[in-house]
Amino acid sequence: KNEVEQSxxxxxxxxxxxxTINCSYSVGISALHWLQQHPxxxxxxxxxxxxxxxKHGRLIATINIQEKHSSLHITASHPRDSAVYIxxxxxxxxxxxxxxxxxxxIIP
Amino acid sequence: xxxxxxxxxxxxxxxxxxxxxxxxxxxxxxNMFWYRQDPGLGLRLIYFSYDVKMKEKGDIPEGYSVxxxxxxxxxxxxxxxxxxxxxxxxxxxSLRYRGRYNEQFFGPGTRLTVL
Numbered sequence: 231k232n233e234v235e236q237s238x239x240x241x242x243x244x245x246x247x248x249x250t251i252n253c254s255y256s257v258g259i260s261a262l263h264w265l266q267q268h269p270x271x272x273x274x275x276x277x278x279x280x281x282x283x284x285k286h287g288r289l290i291a292t293i294n295i296q297e298k299h300s301s302l303h304i305t306a307s308h309p310r311d312s313a314v315y316i317x318x319x320x321x322x323x324x325x326x327x328x329x330x331x332x333x334x335x336i337i338p
Numbered sequence: 339x340x341x342x343x344x345x346x347x348x349x350x351x352x353x354x355x356x357x358x359x360x361x362x363x364x365x366x367x368x369n370m371f372w373y374r375q376d377p378g379l380g381l382r383l384i385y386f387s388y389d390v391k392m393k394e395k396g397d398i399p400e401g402y403s404v405x406x407x408x409x410x411x412x413x414x415x416x417x418x419x420x421x422x423x424x425x426x427x428x429x430x431x432s433l434r435y436r437g438r439y440n441e442q443f444f445g446p447g448t449r450l451t452v453l
Binding site: 271275278280325326330 | 369388
């Protein structure tokens with residue numbers, strides 16, 4: 231069965247801290263999304279990657295294909311980063327399989 | 339910017355009612371998706387459409403049907419709403435795979451409550 235697991239489920243940190251959210255998957259994938267969902271809001275795509283590393287502002291996403299693992303990092307975290315972060319993978323077709331999300335809270 | 343819109347942000351219906359949720363995208367995407375999102379379960383695919391009048395069942399299609407008569411519009415239909423269909427419903431769209439995988443763009447979601 232194609233599975234996606236995220237950790238931690240919940241994360242609370244002080245403003246300015248370096249944040250890491252992890253995503254592991256069970257079998258080989260063709261692409262991986264990192265998504266952000268604010269309370270009551272829709273979902274925004276942060277990154278899509280299939281190898282290596284991508285950076286956008288204070289956000290960095292990495293993927294290790296051999297270890298079937300991806301991480302999302304946030305540098306110099308800010309309260310506006312508080313959201314649910316979702317990992318989603320494509321197991322070779324058009325559809326995505328989603329993790330259950332990591333709820334991040336950044337305290338001022 | 340890609341825009342995916344959904345007909346309602348909040349909807350309250352009664353058990354047994356027929357419910358229509360509409361999704362419209364403005365970027366000429368071939369693929370459109372309907373998901374539901376429940377606490378602790380993440381997003382689960384209900385139905386997927388890869389072209390006009392084409393549809394494919396997702397992981398949880400029971401109790402739902404879909405309609406795609408025009409490329410930009412994808413409707414989710416609850417034939418007879420039940421309380422266990424109370425959920426957040428999200429629509430998404432993407433270009434079809436053509437040698438590279440394309441990200442999905444999501445609508446704002448419809449929070450449906452069935453009483």
